Amino acid sequence: MRKIVAGKLHGITVTGADLNYHGSITLDPDHCEEAGILPMEFVEIWNRNSGARISTYVILGERGSRCCVLNGAAARTCQPGDEVIICNSVYVPEGEIVALRPRVLTFDKDNRVVSRLSYEVTRDSEGRYHFAIRNEDGAAQKIPLRTCS
Numbered sequence: 692m693r694k695i696v697a698g699k700l701h702g703i704t705v706t707g708a709d710l711n712y713h714g715s716i717t718l719d720p721d722h723c724e725e726a727g728i729l730p731m732e733f734v735e736i737w738n739r740n741s742g743a744r745i746s747t748y749v750i751l752g753e754r755g756s757r758c759c760v761l762n763g764a765a766a767r768t769c770q771p772g773d774e775v776i777i778c779n780s781v782y783v784p785e786g787e788i789v790a791l792r793p794r795v796l797t798f799d800k801d802n803r804v805v806s807r808l809s810y811e812v813t814r815d816s817e818g819r820y821h822f823a824i825r826n827e828d829g830a831a832q833k834i835p836l837r838t839c840s
Contacts, residue, residue, distance in 0.1 A: 692782040696810065698726035699795040700759075700777040702739070704802055705769045707760035714763025716777070717752040725807070726794045728779045736761075736769070737776040743768040757802035788812050788820075795824075808832070 700722055707717075716736065718728070728734060728749055736745050747765045752758040759777075761769045769775055783791065795808040811823045824832040 693785050693788070694780050695783055695788060695791060696793045697779045697781040697791070698728050698793050699779075700726055700728070700775075701795055701797045702774050703759050703777060703796075703798045704800055705761060705771050705773045705775055706758050706802065708766035708770055709760060709762050710764075710766040712760075712762040712766075713750075714765060715748050715750045716765060717750050717758055717760040717762060718777070719756050719758050719802070720751045720754045722757070722796060722802075722804070723749060723751065725804070726779075726796050728777070732779055735778045735780070736765070737778070738769050739774040739776065741768070741773065759802060789814060 700718070703722070716734065723729070730751050731748050733746055733748050736747065738744070745765055745768050750762075752760065759775065781791075789812055791810075791812070793810045795810065796804050797806045797808070799805050807827045809825045811825055813821045813823070815821060826832060
């Protein structure tokens with residue numbers, strides 16, 4: 692079994708931090724449903740401003756609020772205005788990775804969805820893996836190749 696990205700809220704802005712609330716992250720149900728993130732599901736949170744990385748569980752806030760509130764101890768790692776990446780994951784046998792289509796939402800500063808993407812892994816006739824990021828219309832986005840130099 693391999694741990695694989697299942698969905699992602701990429702570049703969502705933290706709208707609040709409440710140290711005195713039960714630990715978790717409060718998210719807009721609309722965003723969660725679209726990305727496939729469930730209530731009480733554990734997610735990884737990566738703060739783009741500070742580099743902090745934490746794990747906590749999701750609770751649902753008010754629908755349509757576009758909220759992203761870190762609660763309890765998590766409130767020490769992210770402050771209002773920070774951009775974060777929130778990712779859930781699933782465990783799958785390696786051969787099933789080609790069946791996954793993780794949903795990725797990107798956001799503007801007001802937490803409005805800017806783009807809806809999906810990740811795609813395919814295998815060629817020689818069994819080699821290939822990765823693509825697809826737009827809503829299914830068109831592949833150009834991904835700059837990373838080199839190790």
